[in-house]
Amino acid sequence: MPVCKFFSSKNGCGRGAQCYFQHTQLANQEQLDSAIRPPNLVPSYRTTDSNPTGPAKTPMFAFPDPLTEISCRYFNIGKCKNGDRCRFRHNATSEEEKAHESIPQQARKDHSEPKSGQHSQDIPKAQPPKATESNARDLGGALVKFGPGGDVLSIEPAAASKARLQMCNVSCSWYQPSKIATLEFTSSQSMDEAAQKLGNTKILNRTLECRTAVNKQTKPWQCYVKVGNLDVSTTSKMLKEACGQRRPRSVTFGESSYSSSAEAIGQAIQRLLSSRGTVEFWTMSSSTKGAQSKATATFSTMEQAAKAITEFNGYKLPQLGGSKIFLSYMVKAKVSILSSMYSAISLELANVQQSFRSKNYLEIKSYPSTDKAHRFTTLHIISNTAQEVGKAKAAVDKILNGHTARGGRDIVWHELFLKTEGMAYLNNLGKLHDVFIYRNARKCILSLYGNETNRAIVESALLKTVDDLAVSTFNIDLDGKVPEAAHQAAYRKIVRKLGKTAARLNVTTSPKTITLHGSPEDADWARAILREGSGPTTDTKSTVEEYLTCAVCWCDITETFTTPCGHVYDRECFVNQCLSTGDDNIPIRCLGSSGNCQAVISFTELEAALTRDQLDKLLERSFTRHVRTHPGNYQYCPTADCDQVYEVSDDGKIFTCSTCLTSVCTKCGAVSHEGLTCDQYKSAILGDDAFADWKKKNDARDCPKCGCTIQKSEGCNHIKCKTCGAHLCWVCMRVFGMSSDTYGHMSAEHGSFYDPGYGD
Known part of the structure; x- marks a missing residue:
């Protein structure tokens, strides 16, 4: 067995005979270091065939520690604290590595990725600045710097882009070349029947235009049908x-x-339009159906x-x-949604399109990403008026709210x-x-x-699940009059039986609490252990002092982590x-303390203390908290499951x-609500919203700072928003920084903290 590193320490090992490691007195510090540091060769054992159940074991194979092949990043900057015990390689980086690291990250990316020469009509992606310092991360499309405790120091989001206005697109159409045919018949009856037949027929996807004529000056009469709008290949x-x-x-x-080719006509129209502004993109339609040819011209500005x-x-x-x-005008708005969401709402989107088609031309087209790693489907809402696009987009957004x-x-x-x-x-x-x-x-x-029917079934199932989970979670308050040493001894017994994941201690609340996940019987047993430990005859001092305990969980320490202020933790805690x-x-x-x-x-x-992944998770949560508590400065992209952040502005x-290119x-x-002001858009999307009606009936209000919906059922008129932390007066909804x-x-302006009649 490996040697126990705590047995020879000042306080000794608290596990005694239950310790899984070898309790021997080490001769010197070199032996202690070798006991702590894992060897380069790690043996794996198997039981011998002759004694399958006995303790005899023989080495099956040995392999080198893979971490020794990786350079220690802290050693290279002179900050490694593990010395010879570090499992990573301690030597200077090679000249090739140094040369590579000296190249800025963006320059390496530009060098390795060839630039495409093709033009795109989509708005170019905004490129956020890249993190180059150890306390900086690229999060939400922004450069975020963190300080002590993982708190956010600064956020540098990608600048608001000057997106091309959707009304810069112009739809161009013209009739394809056609010819006229004259059909001669021997009688007016044959002429009339043929004309009726031709008028109800399409030839080469063209609807025919028919006129009849009779020359009565000849005998017999000359009866003709003139057919127009014929394709030249008829x-x-x-x-x-x-x-x-x-x-x-x-x-x-x-x-x-006419005999001009499609290419020549397109060039002529493009030259004509370019005389009134810069045509950035010119796209000819490849479709040959119908009598018209179409193209799209995109100008630099809406005025052009x-x-x-x-x-x-x-x-x-x-x-x-x-x-x-x-x-x-060909007005187009783009909305990105999760591809998995699209199939659930496709029928509702079709109904929106149908309701607008009876009034004006409007199309809603879907473009799933061809890249499997890209989870979004882009919807294009297209019409010839900005007002129609704005109203249709408000209807689509209402569906997307869910x-x-x-x-x-x-x-x-539930968590x-x-x-x-x-x-x-x-x-x-959801799949079920x-x-x-x-x-x-x-x-x-x-x-x-x-x-609606399936939503109701799922909602009922979710409610039952949350209720079941609430029954299995118990918060046990610790009696502040009981000595802390007694609580420590009792908590150690609870952890030994239920485990650290089932019983968590929170020393920051007042009073201190134990959150227990388990059965009601487990909760009753834990309360009984705490009551037993609070008895006057219980000698807890000697029991606790024989252990080196963690500042967080009050349990013995297996791997020490000491803070600069001198408090000792179990690293896992x-x-x-x-x-x-x-x-x-x-x-x-x-x-501590x-x-x-x-x-x-x-x-x-x-x-x-933390691995790179663990530190990143902490910083991401800190960043999310900072954005949520500063709604007046930063907001998330409204597309579902998109984590990009933008900076709020008053100029829109x-x-x-x-x-997601939204x-x-x-x-x-x-x-973006082209064709509508912010107030008009809000009115369009919330005009008949059921949730808005519910808020009116139940006196639920939106936080003036972050917009989160709050409902007050009873009690004091001082409200603290759980989302942004703002302190509110429920009477006049004014915002304050402190309670x-x-x-x-409330005392000066309203005379009371409570509503009139409260408590009568």
Whole structure:
């Protein structure tokens, strides 16, 4: 067995005979170092065949420690504290590595990735600055720097992009070349029947235009059908077959309306439009269906597009033989949604399109990403008027808001949904009932997408699950009159039986609490152990002092982590404190002296205690908390499951998300609403919203600072928003920075902290 590193320490090993390691007195520090440091060769053992159940074991294989092949990143900057005990390689980086590290990250990326020469009509992705310091991270499309305790020092988001206005697109159309045919018949009856037949027939995807004429000055009469809008490739055989049983005696074709090629016509129109502004993109439609050809011109500015439409709509182009070209706005809005969400709402989107089609031209097209790693489907809402696009987009956004899962008045939520097993449960439940369940981890809500009946079934199942989970969670308050040593001894017994994951101690609350996950019997047993430990005859001092205990969990230490303020932790407990701490406990502070120390842990100490992945998780949570508690400065992209951040502004600049390419109004936070002001858009999307009606009936209000919905059921008129931490006066909804300011205001302005009649 490996040697126990605590047996020879000052305080000794607290496990005694139960320790899994060898208790021998080491001769010198070199032996202690070798006992702590893992060897380069790690043997793996198997039981011998002759004695399959006995203790005799022989080495099966040995392999070198793979970490010794990796350079220690702290040694290279002179900050490694492990010395010879470090498992990573301690030697200077090679010249090749130094040369590579001296090249900036972005320069290496530019060198390794060839640039495409193709143009794109999509808005270019905003490129956020890259992190180059150890305390900086690229999060949410921004450069975020962190300070002591993992607290956010600064956020440098990608600048709000000056997105191309959707009304810069101009739709161009013109008639393809056509010819006229004259069909001669022997009688007026044959002529009339053939004309009726031809008028109800399409040849080469063209609807025919028919006129009849009779020359009564000849005997017999000459009866003709003149057929227009014929494709230039139409033949006599096609026309005769289209006449049915009344075949013409002869068919005569006229000349084509023009002979210019499609390429020449496109170049002529592009030159014409370019005389009124810069045409950045010109796209010819490849479709040959129908009698019209189409193209799209994208101008640099909306003013240039408007000038071209005003001057050239209906212009007779010489290359078309004097035929007209038709120009109109092609207004387009783009919305990105999760591909897995699209199938659940596709029927509702089709209904939106159908409702607008009866009034004006409007199309909603979907473009799933061809890249499997890209989880978004882009919707294009296209019309010839900005007003129609704005209204349709408001209707689409309303669908995308989904139905928030509620159990009566309360939102259905549990911390389990933040974990991997909770996410797996939501996915399975949604697939079972054909409902997409979107977990918004930032707002702690579940949004349901699908038909109303299935949503109700899922909502009921979620409510039952949350109720069941609440029954299995117990918070046990510790009696403040009982000596702490007694609580420590009792808690150690609870942990030994139930485990650290089932029983968690919180020393920062008042009173201190134990959160226990288990059965009611487990909770009753734990309470009994605490009561036994509080008896006057219990001698807990000697029991506790024989152990080297952790400042967090009061249990014995297996791997020591000491803070600069001198408090000792079990490293696993310190890591769990960093990973499971609530938003209110960032920055990370020392919980020594029964939670009274509160010294902020430096960023360097966090780096030393946590792995890179663990530190990144802590910093991501700190960043999320900072964004949520500063809604007036930063907001998340409104696209579901998109974590990009933009900076709020009063001028309503357009921010284009670098992940999902959604354009966002930085003033109101809505997906860019071309053709509507912020107030008009809000009115359009909330005009008949059921949740808005519910808020009016139940006196639920939005926080003036962050917009989160709050409902007050009873008690004092001082409200603290759980989302942004603002202190509010419920009477007049004024915002204050501290609770004392709020109480002072209520006393001076309203005369009481409570509503009139409260408590009668």
